[in-house]
Amino acid sequence: MTGLFYNLIEMIIKRRKVYKNLSISIGGLIFFTTLLLFVTILPHVSGFSTKVLYSRIFILAVYGMSYDILRGYTGFINLGHAIFFGSGAYIVGIFLTHFGNNLTVLALAILTVLIYSSLAALIMGKIVFKGGGVIAAAMVTMALGEIVRNVAERWREVTMGADGLPFRVPDMFRDRIMIYYYAFLFLIIMTLALRQFILSPTGRVLLAIRENEQRAIFLGFDTKKYKMIALQVAGLSAGLAGAMFALLNRFANTDLLTVQQTLNALLMTLVGGTGTLYGAIVGSAFISLTQDTLLDLRAVHPIFDRWLLFFGSIYVLVVLFMPSGFVGLYNSKMAKLQVRLVQRKK
Amino acid sequence: MDIFLMLLINGLAEGALIFLMASGLSIILGLMGVVNFSHGTLFLWGGYLFVWAYTNSNSFILGIASAVIGTFILGALLEVLFVRKTYGKVTAQILITLGLMIVFTDLVRLIWGATPLVVARPDFLAGAWRFGGAVIVHYRIFLIAVGITVAIGIQLLLTKTKIGMIIRAGVQRSDMVEALGINIKIYFTLVFTGGAALAGLGGALFAPLVGGISSGAGMSNQVLAFIVVVIGGMGSFIGSAIGSVFLGLMGALIAWYVPQLAIVANVTLMAIVLTFKPSGLFGLAVKK
Numbered sequence: 001m002t003g004l005f006y007n008l009i010e011m012i013i014k015r016r017k018v019y020k021n022l023s024i025s026i027g028g029l030i031f032f033t034t035l036l037l038f039v040t041i042l043p044h045v046s047g048f049s050t051k052v053l054y055s056r057i058f059i060l061a062v063y064g065m066s067y068d069i070l071r072g073y074t075g076f077i078n079l080g081h082a083i084f085f086g087s088g089a090y091i092v093g094i095f096l097t098h099f100g101n102n103l104t105v106l107a108l109a110i111l112t113v114l115i116y117s118s119l120a121a122l123i124m125g126k127i128v129f130k131g132g133g134v135i136a137a138a139m140v141t142m143a144l145g146e147i148v149r150n151v152a153e154r155w156r157e158v159t160m161g162a163d164g165l166p167f168r169v170p171d172m173f174r175d176r177i178m179i180y181y182y183a184f185l186f187l188i189i190m191t192l193a194l195r196q197f198i199l200s201p202t203g204r205v206l207l208a209i210r211e212n213e214q215r216a217i218f219l220g221f222d223t224k225k226y227k228m229i230a231l232q233v234a235g236l237s238a239g240l241a242g243a244m245f246a247l248l249n250r251f252a253n254t255d256l257l258t259v260q261q262t263l264n265a266l267l268m269t270l271v272g273g274t275g276t277l278y279g280a281i282v283g284s285a286f287i288s289l290t291q292d293t294l295l296d297l298r299a300v301h302p303i304f305d306r307w308l309l310f311f312g313s314i315y316v317l318v319v320l321f322m323p324s325g326f327v328g329l330y331n332s333k334m335a336k337l338q339v340r341l342v343q344r345k346k
Numbered sequence: 347m348d349i350f351l352m353l354l355i356n357g358l359a360e361g362a363l364i365f366l367m368a369s370g371l372s373i374i375l376g377l378m379g380v381v382n383f384s385h386g387t388l389f390l391w392g393g394y395l396f397v398w399a400y401t402n403s404n405s406f407i408l409g410i411a412s413a414v415i416g417t418f419i420l421g422a423l424l425e426v427l428f429v430r431k432t433y434g435k436v437t438a439q440i441l442i443t444l445g446l447m448i449v450f451t452d453l454v455r456l457i458w459g460a461t462p463l464v465v466a467r468p469d470f471l472a473g474a475w476r477f478g479g480a481v482i483v484h485y486r487i488f489l490i491a492v493g494i495t496v497a498i499g500i501q502l503l504l505t506k507t508k509i510g511m512i513i514r515a516g517v518q519r520s521d522m523v524e525a526l527g528i529n530i531k532i533y534f535t536l537v538f539t540g541g542a543a544l545a546g547l548g549g550a551l552f553a554p555l556v557g558g559i560s561s562g563a564g565m566s567n568q569v570l571a572f573i574v575v576v577i578g579g580m581g582s583f584i585g586s587a588i589g590s591v592f593l594g595l596m597g598a599l600i601a602w603y604v605p606q607l608a609i610v611a612n613v614t615l616m617a618i619v620l621t622f623k624p625s626g627l628f629g630l631a632v633k634k
Contacts, residue, residue, distance in 0.1 A: 077440055130620045135381045136580070138440050139572040140620070142383075143613060146569045150609045259565065263444060270441070306456055312449030319441045320431060 043180045051176045052248070057288045058183040059244045062190045064268035064280030066237035069194065071266065072275030073203065074230045075210040076128075077138045079262055080145030083120055084235045086257035087148070088113045088242025090165065093252040094158060097167045106170055110243055117239030118232060125228045142259060149257040164253030173247045186244055190237055191281070197233055198277060206230050210275070238265075260308070267311065270318050273325030282326050290314070352480035353598045359486035361594025362493025363555070366548030367567055368574040368586040369500060370541025376517040376581020378534050379436065380429060383443040386568025387450045388542045392417045392549025393559040394458050397465045406468040413550035414543050420450075421542020425535050433534075447564075455561050462560035465553050489551060496544070497587055504583060513537060517581050573612050577619045579626025589627070 043051050063085055070076050095109035124144060128137045152159045159165055173179050197203050205226050208216045216223050246252050255261065264287070271286050272279025290310070297304040304310075318325070324332065371385050392413040400409030424446055432438040466472070471485045504510035515523050516530055524530050552567065553559040574593055578585025593612065600611050619627065 075437070077437065079444075127617045127620055134436055135375070135379075135440070136576060138383075139381060139576055140616065143569045143572050143576075143616065146565065147609055147613050154609070260448070263448065266441070266444075306452060308448055308452040309456065312445050312447075312452060315445035315448065316428065316442060319438055319445060320428075323438065 039184060043177045048176060051180050053288060053292055055176075055180045055183040055248050056245075057285050058187040059241055059248060060264070060268065060288065061187055061281040061284035062244070063238055063241040064265050064272070064284050065190065065194050065277055066234045066241060067262075067265035068269045068274065068277055068280050069197070069206075069230055069234040069237070071269055072277070072279075073198065073206040073210055074227050075134065075213075076227060076230075077134055077266075078124075078128075078141045078231075078234075079138050079259060080124065080141035080143075080148070081234070081238060081265055082257050082259070082261035083124070083145055083148045084117050084238035085242035085245070085261060085265075086152070086252070086254075087116055087120065088239035089246035089249075089252040089256050090152065090159060090242075091116060092243045092246040093165045093167045096169060097165065101168050101170060103170050103172070110240070113239045113243050114236060117235040121231045121235035122228075124235075125231045129224050129227055145257065145259060145262060149254055152257055153254050159252075159254075162254055164251055166251050167246075169247050169250050179248055183244060183248065186240075187281070190240070191277075194233070194237065195277060202226065202229060263311075263315070267315050267318070269325075270315070270323075271325055273327030273329070273331070276325070276327040276331070279325050279327040286326070287311075287314075348478040348480035349602075351477065352482060353602055354595070355482050355486050355490070357595035357598030358493075358591065359489040359555070359594070360597055361591040362489045363548055363552055364567070364570050364574055364594055365493050365587055365590035366496060366551070367545050367571040368578070368590050369497070369583060370544040371571050372575045372578065372581060372586040373513070373517075373537055373583060374541045375575065377513055377520065377537050378433070380433075380439050380538075381443070382429075382538070382541070383440065383568075384424060384446040384450060385541070385545050385571065386564035387447045387454075388417045388421060388545040388564075389549040389552070389567055390451060390454055390559070390561065390564030391420055392546030393553045393563060394454055394463070394549075395546070396550035397463045397553050397559055398458070400465060406471075410547065410550050413546045417546025417549075418539050418543040420546075421539040422535065424542070425538040429538065430531075430534075451561060451564060460561065462558045463553075464558040466557070467554040471554075485555060489555065492547075492551065496547075500583065509533070509536070570612070573616050575626075576616055577626060579628040582626065582628040585626060585628030 039054075042054060066084075067078070067081055070078050070081070091113045092106070092109045095105050095112065099105045099108070124141065127144070128140050153161050155161075173182070198206075205216065205221055206229075208219070208221070209223050209226060213223055242256065245256070265280075268283035268287055269280050270283070272281065272283030291307055294304045294307060294310055322329065367385060367389055371382060374380055374382050374385075395416040396409045396413040399412035400406060403409070428442050428446060429439065432442055467485050471488050473484045475482045475484075502510075504514055512523060512528055512530075512533055516533060520530050548567070549559070549563070552563065556563075570593065574586055574589040577593070578587075578589030593615075596611060596615065597608065600608050
């Protein structure tokens with residue numbers, strides 16, 4: 001039985017070598033086809049809450065991946081990442097409320113989100129990459145994030161403060177099935193784009209910075225410039241994810257700007273696996289589904305209503321016992337299996 | 347003139363509160379290389395424990411004592427159970443203290459509810475003096491006195507005792523201290539719990555000043571302490587003292603003259619300091 005299993009694995013690995021350029025294996029192909037079918041059929045057979053739940057998972061996965069670009073590929077812990085996500089949501093909300101509810105305004109809003117995110121990333125980078133290491137960066141970005149949240153809370157005329165900002169969305173985003181597909185499409189496009197970025201020469205330099213920044217400097221790379229590029233990419237994608245999130249929820253509030261929101265992205269990448277990009281998708285699904293299950297259990301005991309308590313506990317446990325996450329775990333298991341196979345040959 | 351006196355007192359009192367948090371944070375950072383993101387949560391626990399004990403016993407002293415002792419024990423628990431497991435791994439430390447921050451902040455909401463608790467100042471500190479247009483609240487003078495006492499106490503501890511000598515040496519080179527046969531881990535625990543107790547004291551004194559405590563207080567004060575640590579230079583005790591006073595005074599002045607800028611001013615200050623002196627005003631130039 002185990003022998004058969006080993007043969008199967010060996011076959012998959014061999015196939016992977018043949019199709020290296022496509023970097024796809026037969027097993028993977030079957031897996032992804034099934035997944036694609038499931039995702040396509042799902043909205044037609046499920047209820048309202050499931051559709052929203054999965055749309056959330058898709059959009060938050062992009063937010064998680066944007067975080068992974070920073071944390072996983074440059075090692076920079078940004079505790080103000082919610083600035084991009086929350087502001088993206090607010091900008092869409094404010095535009096749709098004040099300038100009319102149509103696609104032209106939405107397009108303008110998206111453009112503004114991109115400009116805003118880019119500028120915010122520029123300012124953040126200028127302050128953070130000035131000096132000090134990971135620690136100083138974490139402290140400074142946390143302070144920046146809190147400031148932006150405070151501004152949103154005080155600036156009541158525009159953001160409606162702590163009450164939150166409800167708004168109407170253009171007709172094409174009103175149907176729950178359609179927004180589900182848009183969210184899925186958004187995830188696919190962003191995954192491909194970010195993957196391309198990681199595989200590009202710039203992405204390789206970022207990996208080098210994460211592994212050993214000093215060495216990257218000695219090799220002649222201007223590491224500050226590369227980190228800045230990573231922050232720009234991460235900020236822009238998080239801003240877009242925030243905009244999509246606003247279109248899904250038709251609501252923006254200051255919760256989207258809290259440290260908690262940043263930690264959400266951090267936990268997604270942690271659970272899924274840091275520096276794996278796809279890990280964020282796994283993490284997003286895991287966290288949203290866990291949260292949903294726990295909320296269903298609140299009839300059993302009111303403690304299940306306290307999501308943050310569970311969130312924090314999962315977080316601490318993952319940091320202590322599973323620092324490489326699901327995808328990281330899978331990768332290392334596969335690598336070990338490969339080593340065992342080679343040894344068997346001998 | 348009387349306005350300036352009032353603003354001076356307000357600013358110094360604010361500075362004293364920030365100092366109670368920032369000094370612990372800074373020494374922990376300097377000695378252990380741990381940036382404690384759950385420091386604000388300890389501040390919050392101090393505040394809630396104080397309000398709980400004070401309203402039940404009606405004794406101000408007992409309230410302060412329970413806050414300090416409670417956060418001391420909590421700090422020891424956090425250090426021994428979690429933080430100790432991650433020494434030497436900077437990223438894991440940041441992540442784990444962030445997780446603890448979430449759990450223990452939500453525990454506060456679970457135990458004492460999400461609505462803010464109200465607390466009055468004790469009778470003997472409730473009064474205020476009036477000079478022309480200025481109002482000087484007795485409680486603020488009390489805060490300044492506590493702040494100065496604690497600052498002198500820590501300074502004496504750090505410069506005049508053997509423990510202080512080892513801590514100062516540890517801030518410079520902890521591996522060298524260990525090589526001399528001193529168990530630095532015990533000092534790590536000591537400094538961490540001491541910092542926790544100071545944060546708890548800060549929380550306890552903060553609640554009567556603003557008339558109550560809510561679960562968001564930990565985060566907002568932690569951010570102020572972070573800004574002080576970054577401005578003052580990481581690991582520098584003097585830097586955190588001067589930074590606290592400076593931030594407090596600036597906050598009082600801005601809140602009086604241009605309240606709209608109150609939030610942005612701190613960050614602007616931080617950005618300016620980081621631009622011209624990335625290691626902080628009193629930075630030790632040791633990269634941890």
